[in-house]
Amino acid sequence: MKTAAREVWLGRAILVSLMVITLVPFVTLFVTALHPTGTYPAGLEWPDEPQWSNFVTAFQAANMRQLLVSSVLIEVGVVPLALLISTLAGFALGHLRPPGSRWIFLVFLLGLTLPFEAIVVPLYYQMRDIGLLNTRWAIILPLLGLFMPFAVMWMRAHFINMPEELSEAARIDGASTTQLFLRIHLPLSMPALSSLAILMFLWTWNQFLLAVVLVDDPTRRTMAGALGAFQGQWGTDIPLLCAGSLLILTPTLLVFLAFQRHFVSALMQGAVKG
Incomplete structure (x- = not known):
């Protein structure tokens, strides 16, 4: 009993330590961010007069409203289409298993080993040649390709663990492949789809490198990508820079907190099945 209690307390201490490290x-x-602009705060010293107006100033100085619209447009262009393609590919590779599916999956798996930074320069010239440089499509299209290896592997892992008896029973009842996918497998894949959507939303929102390299206009970047332009303008104003960083981080934190149960349930589902 003493050993079990000691392990419980040790586990709690580790969790609390990790939480503190994350929150600091x-x-x-x-x-x-609450210190007066132009100052250089030292440590966690609470200011005598908190400057809550710094958040309003940072919001206006960084054109956060335009950046928010741009980020939403990029999210709408990336996440739904990536979910559609990866779900169809994952269903085909994980459940239908056509000839050569293992080799196709191996190609997607090799895509996970491709260094992201190694393809930025070729992407720049490719986007320039097709006339998409300095547009939101220069961010949307590369992100679709970069997300596919992980997304297809994620959805394949879900569909490959689905019981074959469900499909066999549906086939006996006369269900076609399309009906099998839409009426049986797709509803059961909602936890995996929702968690994948959360991941791709966070990755797209926090995309920095592609937005900086491929788009010159800060108002057409993601909010994280526009942080570079904001830092160049207000890099010497530490409180204002911190306020802008918090404004950029807030939407991702809210989305994760709102949908964390779906994310955890999908991870637990995969752990139980696999």
């Missing part, structure tokens, strides 16, 4: 940077950003 956000607390530091928040406290620093």
Whole structure:
């Protein structure tokens, strides 16, 4: 009993330590953002007169409203289409298993080993040659390709663990492949789809490198990509820079907190099945 209680307390201590390590940077950003502009705060010292107006100033200085619209447009262009393609590919590779499916999956698997930074320069010239440079499509199309290896592997892992008895029973009842996918497998894949959507939303929202390299206009970038332009303009104003960083991070935190149950349920589902 003593050993079990000791393990419980050790586990709780580790969780609390990890939580503190995770929260300290956000607390530091928040406290620093409340200091007067132009100052250089030291440590976690709470200001005598918190400057809540710094968040309004950062919102206006960085054109956050335009950046928010641009980020939403990029999200709408990336996430739904990536979910559609990866779900269809995952169903084909994980359940239908056509001839050569293992080799096709191996190609997707090799895509996970491709260094992201190694393809930025070729992407720049490719986007320039097809006339998409400095447009949102220069971010949307490369992200679709970059997300596919992981997304297809994620959905294939879900469909490959689906019981064959469900499909056999549906086939006996006369269901076609399309009906089998839409009426049986797709509803059962909602936890995996929702967690994949959360991941792709976060990755797209926080995309920095592609937005900076392929798009010159800050108002056409993602919010994280526009942070580079904001930093260049206000890099010496630490409180204002921290306020802008918090404004950019807030939507991703809200989305994750709102849908964390779906994300955890999908991970637990995969752990139980696999």
